[in-house]
Amino acid sequence: MAREIILENREAFVRKLRELVDGGVPAEKIHAQFPYPVHEVEEILGRRPGPVRYFTLIGAVTGFVAGFGLTIYTVLSWPMITGGKPLVSIPPFLLIAYILTILFGSLASFAGFFFLSILPKIGRLFTPLTEQANRFIITVEEEKR
Amino acid sequence: MNPSIPPEQIEQDVLAAMKKPGLLYWLALLFCGTVFIAGMVCWGYQLKTGLGVAGISHPVAWGIYITNFVFWVGIAHSGTLISAVLFLLRARFRTSFNRAAEAMTVFALMVAGLFPLIHLGRTWVFYYLIPYPNQRQIWVNFRSPLIWDVFAISTYLTVSLVFFYVGMIPDFAVVRRYAKGIRKKIYQVLSLGWEGRLGEWRNYNQLYLFLAAFATPLVASVHSIVSWDFAMSILPGWHTTIFAPYFVAGAILSGTAMVITLVVPLRKTLSLQRYITDDHFEAIAKILLFTSLIVSYAYIVEPALAAYGKNPFEIEEFRYRAFGDYGTLFWIMIFCNSILPLALFVKRLRRNIHFLFVLSLFVNIGMWLERFVIIVTSLARDYNPYAWGTYHPSIIEIGITLGGFGLFFSAYLVFLKTLPVLSITEIKERSDGTGNHS
Incomplete structure (x- = not known):
């Protein structure tokens, strides 16, 4: 009722x-x-x-870890020194981590929004209540x- | 602005822009489309023949392709500034520009993304730039600024697209009520069945806030990373710490100018004077003036540092920039970016829409030249006089450059007729007299 x-x-x-x-x-x-x-x-x-913020947080942390993970893993899997810099160079890797934090954080918030708002409303797309x-x-x- | 326009009136006024286009529109689209296709033909010719058809060669290996890349990435920035930074700062005039500016960001980034690929020459091996496990068993070099670029630009494009789309979801729900036939179906799908329920709005507001918060650091970081393409090298004139803030300010200057270039005709042809007022243009003009002052400051600091540093190569570089082969372009740049915008200190000129439009065209030219001057002069005259040289763009390069503009304006024209040009939802919110965005 x-x-x-x-x-x-x-x-x-x-x-x-x-x-x-x-x-x-x-x-x-x-x-x-x-x-x-x-x-x-x-x-x-x-x-x-609402809980969108938890999606954001998890996405952002994942992005940060993934950024460092990807760069450090790849540089160690084929150790090749370029420009006389140490293999694991934190400043440039931090940039990748920073960018992926933003990317994953945004996409996770976006996905969280869809999930929590139950969008798209598949059955009602053409016939809204x-x-x-x-x-x-x-x-x-x-x-x- | 009239504070209480009825919501139905707002919807009809904004959606009037999406009515069947007139002859002028088709002619404009035909023109831009033709320029774009001509540019693509030039690119096709370059792909088939080889990069030799471009004017870039030793010592100037970066020419107007990279100029275009930096220019278009710069244009994109003020879209994000207006949509994200001004959102966080609760600047109400943002509502008049944000949709147009976000569309500009997305299209400018698409054009910008093309140019490194064109510049590659062998475009078909572009995927070497992407880190993935491969048969060559090597990974990309994460210490290279070019890889930072790949990450920065693709992330920027993705986040901008998401932001652009999310901002439009409630508006699509409005458009779907008015549209008919197949268009109705399309807008229904795009609106995802949005019904404006309490729970939807709560999640939506939070999402929008987070996206704005994520996009804001991108305004600072993306063009910084682009500037490091230059600053990480050891060329005189490039290797300076001032480059990142200098490029970011320049990006916002050029982007703000482009917003004015796009919105002035948009307001006039679509009769949106009620929503985009002279006050709003004045606010944008102030941003333009402010960033122009920062850029002028950088123009002064650069040669001052060179003079103070006593490095003969650096001194020679800045002498060459102002008085060498490209001196004319340098002074046009100074006039367009530093001197002409000073007129905006006069309130009457800030509110004069015709003046703003003409000024914005000059700033666009000036900012394109700035990138050209920075890139070409440093390469043309580095350490060893034996390796000096000059560069002139070839017809093919000019054709592809114009093609980039053709693509941008074609995309923009299509946007005008397919998506709501103003944020209907936010204007309704603003016009009910409270206008709090949270």
Whole structure:
């Protein structure tokens, strides 16, 4: 069972949301759809930041390790001195690690976003459940009576 | 700007740009496409005949192919500056430019990526640059700046593409409502079934913030790495520590100029004056002025260091740069990059769109010449007088260079008709009076 409230603008949306929460509706029972980011929403519902950041962290650390891993492994697998530099030269290898940190971190965040938001919505791609247009929709789950 | 434009109005205004193109558009596309194809024919000829058809030879082995490479990578930078750095700084005028600038970044990097391959001569062995286990049983040399380039540019292109696409997902959900037929299907797929739900937005905002945070260090690092292609060598005029910041400032200067070059006609032809206001152009003009001052400072520091350092080769190099075979180009560069932008100290000129457009063309020329002057003069006159020489680009090189511009502008024209040119979502957010991006 769900109750749907449709609002035409941002002010009304924020007001209604605040009203619902103040009225004792638990935050996890409130769902919403809105056409552009409304920063008050997080504040009102009091949710902690989502888990995309863990994907970012794991991706970035993997990238950093992979950067040093690749460079050190390859240079030791065929030890050839060039330019009189030590085989394992940290400064240039750090550059590769730095770049791969950024690359893996971004791609992991991107993948995390897809995974967590359940996108793409394969079954509903051509037939969206609701085309919210520019309306703000609040859906409140209600207990079965 | 009118703070409260109804959201439907915003959608219609921005999407009006994607309507059926007129004759002028087709002519422009035909022209750019022809130039591009002519460039590709030149490249084909070079591939078939050999690199000898290019003017590069001993001692100047890096000519306008590398100039183009550095130029286009530089152009890409201000796109990232506008989309990522200004996002983190919460600069609201960013919304007017970010989509156009991000598209510019992606296309400029595609063009930039072509030039090292063209410069290789034997383009078909480009995969030697990629580290993978192979029958030759050797790996790439990670101590070489050229390999850093491969990593830096390909990462930059990937991250820019992801950033560009992610920014458009909510907009695709808008476009799909208006589009019809096969176009509707395409935008539906591109929008991934976005419905603007609470959970989607939360993850989206976080992702966008992280991507901006990852792209920001790239603004500083990519052109630094490009500059080390030069600075890691021992040639007089190249081997200096100032190169990385100098190149990054130059990149942002040229890229900002290119944003102005692209957005001024875009605003006029698509009647977007309501969204891209003179105030926004003034803000961009200030970035241009600021980076121009940094670049001018570098122009002063370089010869000053040479004079102070008492190294005869370095002194001779800077004398040659200003008064030698390429002296004219050097002074045109100084005029375009350092002297002309000083006019932007005058507020009236900062707000004069026609002046800004003309200025941006001059800066584009000046920045292209800067790269040419840096690359060619150092190679033309190094330590040993016996090895001195000059360089003139051949017809083939000029053809390929123009082809690069043709590709860039063709891609840009296609972008104008296929993707929303402004971020609809962010403009809605901005026009409701709060405009907080987080």
